[in-house]
Amino acid sequence: MPEQSFLGAMLYNRFWFYRDLAALTVGGGFIRNPGRYLVLAPPGHGADVFTANPGDQFNAWDLSATVDFMPSQFFTWRLEYIHRQADTPYFVGPGGVTSPDGWSTTPVGTTGWKPDLVKTDDHIMLAILFPVSHVKRRPEVFWRPGFSPGFLRPERGTAQRAGGLSRHEIC
Secondary structure, three states: OOOOOOEEEEEEEEEEEOOOOEEEEEEEEEEEEOOOOOOOOOOOOHHHHOOOOOOOOEEEEEEEEEEEEEEEOOEEEEEEEEEEEEOOOOEEOOOOOOOOOOOOOOOOOOOOOOOOEEOEEEEEEEEEEOOOOOOOOOHHHHOOOOOOOHHHOOOOOOOOOOOOOOHHHHO
């Protein structure tokens, strides 16, 4: 029986700049999977040509760098570069994985077309992140100096014991 295990690791670090309004995150990871145990099949018709048989090797790694600019707590401008590489065609190539007519249910063998899977994948992404809902929250409703939640307050009219917790602080 072929080995059905995997080993993977990731390491990322974030560096803050300009009074914590800007950040750089760099990192990467790898996976060694000698039996394709838990490897997700590519999307669309990519699953038709990607095998997940015990004993099929899958080794991959990735690197990424992200620059964030956060002028306020509500907006983040992000520029990100990601490079991914595998030892077998796994990532969606320029030819795509959806049939030429645009439907994922079209039989692949009848048209002469086949899904385009490649061994490397590079992305450059620009994003603007912002909250979708505008909910005004008043922090003092949830927490304010001198206020503690009910389960930490002693009963009214009782003094808190010095050096220990009252029964209401334990609950």
